[in-house]
Amino acid sequence: MDAIVCVKQIPDPETPAAAFRVDEAAMRVLPAQGISPVISPFDAQAVEAALRLKDAAGEGSVNIVSLGPDSARDAIKHSLAMGADDGYHLHDDAFEGGDAWTTALALSKAIQHLGVPDVILFGRQAADWDQGSVGSIVAELLDLPSATVLRAVEGGAGSLTVSRVVGDGFETIEIPTPCVLTISNEFGDPRYPQLRQIMQAARKQVAELTPADIGLEPSQVGAAGARLEMHALFQPTSDVDVEIIEGDTPEEKAAGLVAALRNAKIL
Amino acid sequence: MSTILVIGETEAGALTAATCELLGAANRLTAELGGDVALALIGAEPAAVEAAGPAGADTVYRAADASLVQYQTDAHLPLAQQIVEQDSPRVVLLAQSSMGRDLAPRLATRLGSAAAMDALALEVEGDRVRVTRSCYGGNARQVVTVKTDPQVITVRAKSQDPLEPDASRSAEIVDVAPSDADLRARVTSKDAAESEGVRLEDAEIVVSGGRGLGGPEAFGDLEQLAGVLGAAVGSSRAACDLGWYPPSQQVGLTGTVVSPTLYLAIAISGASQHMAGCGGSKNIVAINKDPDAAIFAFSRFGIVDDYKKVLPALESALKDALAG
Ligand SMILES: Cc1cc2nc3c(=O)[nH]c(=O)nc-3n(C[C@H](O)[C@H](O)[C@H](O)COP(=O)(O)OP(=O)(O)OC[C@H]3O[C@@H](n4cnc5c(N)ncnc54)[C@H](O)[C@@H]3O)c2cc1C
Ligand SMILES: Nc1ncnc2c1ncn2[C@@H]1O[C@H](COP(=O)(O)O)[C@@H](O)[C@H]1O
Numbered sequence: 001m002d003a004i005v006c007v008k009q010i011p012d013p014e015t016p017a018a019a020f021r022v023d024e025a026a027m028r029v030l031p032a033q034g035i036s037p038v039i040s041p042f043d044a045q046a047v048e049a050a051l052r053l054k055d056a057a058g059e060g061s062v063n064i065v066s067l068g069p070d071s072a073r074d075a076i077k078h079s080l081a082m083g084a085d086d087g088y089h090l091h092d093d094a095f096e097g098g099d100a101w102t103t104a105l106a107l108s109k110a111i112q113h114l115g116v117p118d119v120i121l122f123g124r125q126a127a128d129w130d131q132g133s134v135g136s137i138v139a140e141l142l143d144l145p146s147a148t149v150l151r152a153v154e155g156g157a158g159s160l161t162v163s164r165v166v167g168d169g170f171e172t173i174e175i176p177t178p179c180v181l182t183i184s185n186e187f188g189d190p191r192y193p194q195l196r197q198i199m200q201a202a203r204k205q206v207a208e209l210t211p212a213d214i215g216l217e218p219s220q221v222g223a224a225g226a227r228l229e230m231h232a233l234f235q236p237t238s239d240v241d242v243e244i245i246e247g248d249t250p251e252e253k254a255a256g257l258v259a260a261l262r263n264a265k266i267l
Numbered sequence: 268m269s270t271i272l273v274i275g276e277t278e279a280g281a282l283t284a285a286t287c288e289l290l291g292a293a294n295r296l297t298a299e300l301g302g303d304v305a306l307a308l309i310g311a312e313p314a315a316v317e318a319a320g321p322a323g324a325d326t327v328y329r330a331a332d333a334s335l336v337q338y339q340t341d342a343h344l345p346l347a348q349q350i351v352e353q354d355s356p357r358v359v360l361l362a363q364s365s366m367g368r369d370l371a372p373r374l375a376t377r378l379g380s381a382a383a384m385d386a387l388a389l390e391v392e393g394d395r396v397r398v399t400r401s402c403y404g405g406n407a408r409q410v411v412t413v414k415t416d417p418q419v420i421t422v423r424a425k426s427q428d429p430l431e432p433d434a435s436r437s438a439e440i441v442d443v444a445p446s447d448a449d450l451r452a453r454v455t456s457k458d459a460a461e462s463e464g465v466r467l468e469d470a471e472i473v474v475s476g477g478r479g480l481g482g483p484e485a486f487g488d489l490e491q492l493a494g495v496l497g498a499a500v501g502s503s504r505a506a507c508d509l510g511w512y513p514p515s516q517q518v519g520l521t522g523t524v525v526s527p528t529l530y531l532a533i534a535i536s537g538a539s540q541h542m543a544g545c546g547g548s549k550n551i552v553a554i555n556k557d558p559d560a561a562i563f564a565f566s567r568f569g570i571v572d573d574y575k576k577v578l579p580a581l582e583s584a585l586k587d588a589l590a591g
Binding site: 014015016017018020022029099101104124127128130132134140141145146147148149151164165166169173175184185228229230232233235242243244250251253255257260261262264 | 340341364365368369371372373375376377380381382383384385397400401402403404405406407408409410411412413414415451452453454455456457458459460504507508514515520521523528529538539540546549550551552553558561563564565566567568569570571572573576577580581583584585588589
């Protein structure tokens with residue numbers, strides 16, 4: 001069972017709202033003081049899914065691909081420390097300023113360059129831009145079947161049975177390999193690397209790939225190839241003023257709340 | 268040929284609320300962009316097709332095959348492509364639903380374009396639709412346009428107003444013959460979540476619980492309170508991830524979006540990803556023992572206390588108030 005997992009390094013999505021800052025002019029999120037970037041949480045779950053498939057099959061490989069600046073290496077290293085075999089870093093100035101389309105195009109070319117495996121895994125969405133489209137675009141570019149937002153993945157090369165989270169429950173889907181899967185948080189917690197594994201992963205080589213290595217022109221990737229244009233990035237404001245209902249006992253507070261709700265004609 | 272094609276969805280034979288919201292948005296946009304609004308209904312029953320005109324569609328593309336009622340990527344994608352190519356709209360709108368988030372990026376790619384996902388607001392600028400979308404877990408907003416055509420956009424539930432249904436309006440129906448799809452991935456079964464009582468997305472009052480409840484039993488107390496209020500019960504992702512409540516009840520960025528008149532958040536901290544699903548509520552009321560919890564910044568009323576003490580008192584105060 002061979003798998004490729006696409007992972008992204010992002011600002012920690014658990015950064016408290018109070019520490020979250022945007023540079024509106026540069027349309028960039030500013031790094032929060034003392035909070036390190038992390039592998040996008042759903043991507044760590046995708047790595048976990050790949051490792052479990054490989055373990056269940058008893059053979060195979062789990063390779064990691066990430067596109068991004070220097071920091072993307074850390075997402076790859078984290079995945080290697082979790083137990084993945086090899087990492088590939090799409091790393092070049094030309095990749096900068098891209099969007100879901102250019103990212104998916106580069107990832108699909110890199111996957112073809114490495115050889116299409118039995119299964120290609122993604123997170124349901126990268127927890128920075130929250131788009132949730134790269135996996136599906138890669139599936140389309142590689143003309144592969146896809147199943148998205150999964151909480152369970154079972155089976156081996158040939159055919160997989162997956163469970164998809166939908167608005168009103170779950171669907172069971174039979175999907176042939178090779179295929180594209182995107183993993184949701186309902187999958188469960190990913191393993192957390194031990195110190196020894198982190199040390200081992202630190203020593204592993206990560207291969208770097210440029211647009212030329214995967215058969216793309218610089219004009220097809222990054223800002224030059226993007227299909228979405230960003231016009232603004234800002235932080236929303238909340239304009240409600242809370243009224244804290246005071247009282248000496250919980251009963252008084254509860255009664256105060258009900259009275260306030262009735263006064264405001266909410267109840 | 269229309270200006271905007273909405274790829275609609277139905278449920279139990281009727282148009283979904285999100286589809287009516289998309290038709291409302293499409294009519295507001297075509298008021299500026301000019302032209303017509305079309306609706307694609309893949310696998311729809313007659314009642315839904317009839318409702319389409321009054322809800323704001325000028326044309327309905329109908330692919331009425333019982334096998335299409337269940338959304339499957341490999342079946343819906345070629346049909347959606349066929350309809351878009353036949354109609355050649357400038358803008359394609361889908362809901363940010365289980366179907367829309369799966370279909371939109373693949374469809375856009377197949378059409379040589381791109382999709383902007385999860386729009387909160389849509390505005391016309393020249394021949395483009397400017398999309399304001401939430402990102403960074405709700406901590407930021409981004410304004411984007413799709414530079415390629417057609418502009419594919421998915422839209423968050425409850426972010427747009429539907430039209431008042433106009434019974435005098437009817438849509439022209441165009442039948443679309445499904446071609447033989449190559450069903451690679453197949454849905455073999457479905458587990459519908461048990462939905463007793465009020466549905467979360469339709470509820471006028473939602474009572475939601477979080478990790479601070481301390482265990483699954485407390486959700487029983489919330490259900491009891493919800494019973495008094497005629498409310499639905501929701502939960503934070505932390506509570507769902509702990510297995511205390513089913514994922515179908517999760518409110519938030521990756522869960523259900525609700526916008527009730529009253530959202531009662533009990534032992535929920537108010538993380539941006541949670542607020543992404545309930546921030547549109549008309550009134551948020553929080554019960555939290557931490558006076559500094561972020562949820563209070565979004566709330567109209569708050570009680571700072573242990574929920575275990577407040578909940579029984581609140582239930583009896585509500586019973587008294589609503590009886591009298
Ligand atoms: C990419 C991503 C997507 C996410 N999507 C979602 C989503 O869709 N929905 C969602 O909800 N979350 C989502 N999250 C998780 C989110 O960031 C928070 O971790 C989560 O919402 C926290 O849930 P909580 O408020 O229940 O728990 P906590 O943050 O642990 O808060 C518990 C609260 O309970 C209070 N409390 C404790 N005991 C009591 C008591 N006895 N009485 C009263 N109050 C008490 C505490 O003061 C605290 O404020 C997402 C996270 C990521 C990274
Ligand atoms: N720069 C990237 N490098 C590698 N994988 C990525 C990158 N961006 C997105 N992905 C993958 O695509 C998924 C969906 O991303 P998105 O469509 O940006 O929300 C992520 O969860 C990752 O698995």
